[in-house]
Amino acid sequence: MVTSAERPAGAAPSAADQDAGPPSRGRVVAGRFFASWQGRAGFALLALLFALAFAGPALSRWSYTDKDFLAFLSPPSADHWFGTLQTGADVYAVTLRGMRRSLVVGLLAALLSTALAAVVGAFAGYFLGWTDRALTWVTDLLLVLPAFLILAIMSPMFSGGQWPLFVAVLALFLWMVTSKIVRGITVSLKEREFVQAARFMGVSPARIIFRHIIPNMSSLLVVDATLNVSAAILTETSLSYFGFGIQPPDVSLGTLIADGSPTAVYAPWTFWFAAGLLVVIVLAVNLAGDALRDACDPESGRSR
Amino acid sequence: MAGFLLRRLINHVVLVAVATSLAYMLAAIAFDPRSNYQDRSPRPPEAVVDARLDELGLNDKTPLFERYLAWAGGVLRGDFGPSVTGEPVLDDLARRAGVTLRLVLTGLLAGSAAGVLAGAYAAVRQYGVFDRLTTGLSFVVLAVPVVVLANMSIIAATWLNDLAGARILLVSGEATPGLRGGFAAHLADRVQHLALPTFTLSLGLAAIYSRYQRNMMLDVLGADFVRTAMAKGLSRRAALVRHALRTALIPAATYFAFSFGALLVGATFTEKIFGWHGLGERLIDSIFTNDVHTVAAISCFAACAVLVASLAADVLHAALDPRVRVS
Numbered sequence: 001m002v003t004s005a006e007r008p009a010g011a012a013p014s015a016a017d018q019d020a021g022p023p024s025r026g027r028v029v030a031g032r033f034f035a036s037w038q039g040r041a042g043f044a045l046l047a048l049l050f051a052l053a054f055a056g057p058a059l060s061r062w063s064y065t066d067k068d069f070l071a072f073l074s075p076p077s078a079d080h081w082f083g084t085l086q087t088g089a090d091v092y093a094v095t096l097r098g099m100r101r102s103l104v105v106g107l108l109a110a111l112l113s114t115a116l117a118a119v120v121g122a123f124a125g126y127f128l129g130w131t132d133r134a135l136t137w138v139t140d141l142l143l144v145l146p147a148f149l150i151l152a153i154m155s156p157m158f159s160g161g162q163w164p165l166f167v168a169v170l171a172l173f174l175w176m177v178t179s180k181i182v183r184g185i186t187v188s189l190k191e192r193e194f195v196q197a198a199r200f201m202g203v204s205p206a207r208i209i210f211r212h213i214i215p216n217m218s219s220l221l222v223v224d225a226t227l228n229v230s231a232a233i234l235t236e237t238s239l240s241y242f243g244f245g246i247q248p249p250d251v252s253l254g255t256l257i258a259d260g261s262p263t264a265v266y267a268p269w270t271f272w273f274a275a276g277l278l279v280v281i282v283l284a285v286n287l288a289g290d291a292l293r294d295a296c297d298p299e300s301g302r303s304r
Numbered sequence: 305m306a307g308f309l310l311r312r313l314i315n316h317v318v319l320v321a322v323a324t325s326l327a328y329m330l331a332a333i334a335f336d337p338r339s340n341y342q343d344r345s346p347r348p349p350e351a352v353v354d355a356r357l358d359e360l361g362l363n364d365k366t367p368l369f370e371r372y373l374a375w376a377g378g379v380l381r382g383d384f385g386p387s388v389t390g391e392p393v394l395d396d397l398a399r400r401a402g403v404t405l406r407l408v409l410t411g412l413l414a415g416s417a418a419g420v421l422a423g424a425y426a427a428v429r430q431y432g433v434f435d436r437l438t439t440g441l442s443f444v445v446l447a448v449p450v451v452v453l454a455n456m457s458i459i460a461a462t463w464l465n466d467l468a469g470a471r472i473l474l475v476s477g478e479a480t481p482g483l484r485g486g487f488a489a490h491l492a493d494r495v496q497h498l499a500l501p502t503f504t505l506s507l508g509l510a511a512i513y514s515r516y517q518r519n520m521m522l523d524v525l526g527a528d529f530v531r532t533a534m535a536k537g538l539s540r541r542a543a544l545v546r547h548a549l550r551t552a553l554i555p556a557a558t559y560f561a562f563s564f565g566a567l568l569v570g571a572t573f574t575e576k577i578f579g580w581h582g583l584g585e586r587l588i589d590s591i592f593t594n595d596v597h598t599v600a601a602i603s604c605f606a607a608c609a610v611l612v613a614s615l616a617a618d619v620l621h622a623a624l625d626p627r628v629r630v631s
Contacts, residue, residue, distance in 0.1 A: 283444065
């Protein structure tokens with residue numbers, strides 16, 4: 001596995017390079033990713049959802065803080081595309097706002113947790129001995145405690161616009177399983193020639209881990225980060241549903257579903273737009289993640 | 305085997321102790337029990353509030369470590385301290401644990417059985433209609449969070465009841481209070497209440513198990529021992545059930561331990577939404593009432609449950625796989 005970081009400087013892929021040499025790994029993976037219908041569907045859905053979340057609010061004349069005092073709980077119409085809530089808030093505007101918050105929280109938490117998993121797993125596997133024992137013990141401890149419970153306990157700390165802290169704690173409870181896998185791979189990578197060579201040349205352990213070991217697991221980590229996005233979004237919405245996650249006046253899909261569920265029977269628009277978008281987001285992320293896993297691993301996918 | 309289990313048990317006890325202490329510390333730092341008294345009118349004088357908090361062991365003017373030591377000493381004697389209302393935490397939790405365990409165990413059995421059977425059947429008829437249907441369905445189900453699924457099933461049940469003109473599925477509580485009638489009527493009432501929460505809880509689990517089981521079964525179906533079993537004269541059904549399915553069940557047993565923790569969290573959602581008075585409902589209420597001791601006790605219960613499930617998974621693994629027993 002050759003990553004671009006290991007190519008000598010100045011050897012950027014030229015025209016001659018592309019004709020003679022094998023295609024780059026990134027290109028192969030991208031080709032396989034877009035060859036599967038799951039990959040295409042997942043990517044298209046995600047692009048659409050992101051466009052909706054970030055450009056959509058500009059299309060409507062209502063913002064998420066506006067209240068229309070002439071239309072309480074009114075069904076979808078030309079004026080309010082998704083209808084209004086009991087408070088008179090425009091469902092289209094608050095749903096897109098909540099979706100944006102959920103997407104940002106999910107993405108950041110997934111990136112953080114994968115980075116944490118890579119670092120902890122690689123250090124445990126590279127140093128072994130006491131470092132390994134201590135880190136494995138912490139991993140086991142966090143696995144024993146249900147993440148939901150700890151996040152719910154810490155929820156009073158998240159009020160008052162402290163959502164970055166919420167993201168950090170969310171990430172703290174998503175990394176354990178991946179770090180165990182990373183540790184296993186590191187133990188075997190450690191014995192490979194390129195790591196041995198670097199070590200005998202006197203490269204420091206931290207540098208070996210960040211420059212040689214972690215880049216060699218990049219495909220695993222990319223796939224893991226993708227699948228963590230859906231896990232993070234699901235946890236975030238469940239916590240917010242009970243009032244433990246994103247705190248008002250900020251909204252997320254979880255708080256919207258919680259507000260909408262009591263009125264769902266006679267005013268379906270208050271519940272189904274938020275719930276439907278949440279399901280579509282998670283579905284799209286899972287589709288893309290699965291296609292990416294198949295694209296990165298030549299052995300999976302084809303035989304099944 | 306005995307030595308191995310003993311060492312594991314000791315490690316588990318230490319993990320539970322640390323996990324519970326961690327939960328206590330976090331709760332003691334994050335919660336503010338003093339705020340419970342501040343909204344009352346007339347507002348009680350500070351000295352009175354201090355005395356009451358001291359009595360409960362929740363006074364934030366005492367150093368955290370001192371409060372922790374007093375509480376931990378009580379836990380060692382089997383006393384998890386008083387709740388914010390002053391009653392011992394354990395009295396209430398013991399009854400609620402039964403409610404939660406009933407929900408989780410029925411959910412676990414229903415979900416894993418349905419998932420394993422669906423996955424195994426899908427693998428035997430690979431690329432058949434059933435296989436495609438379960439693959440698509442499990443993908444959709446895995447994208448639906450429990451909170452949404454619970455609300456969706458309540459909406460569907462309300463619609464169904466309206467359509468039938470009778471109360472077929474009940475969406476609130478464990479049983480109808482003050483119900484008259486014999487044992488059969490009570491049993492039917494319980495089942496009507498249990499159906500939706502169990503369905504909500506087990507559907508996601510069934511989806512995961514069916515994916516695992518399908519992949520495991522596909523790996524095993526082409527193996528030599530299945531062909532040998534059929535070659536020595538076993539019927540296809542017997543060979544598939546007694547040889548292929550049993551071997552393919554081993555990884556599912558390992559997954560059992562992990563799913564128990566996830567189910568406990570899922571039970572929290574279903575309890576709160578369907579109005580069951582279990583541990584999960586108490587947990588959510590006690591966070592809003594700043595009840596440090598109750599939260600720590602429920603954390604301890606959750607950690608114990610997860611570790612007992614992981615021990616059970618080890619035993620199950622040994623029962624299914626002779627190689628584990630021999631070595």
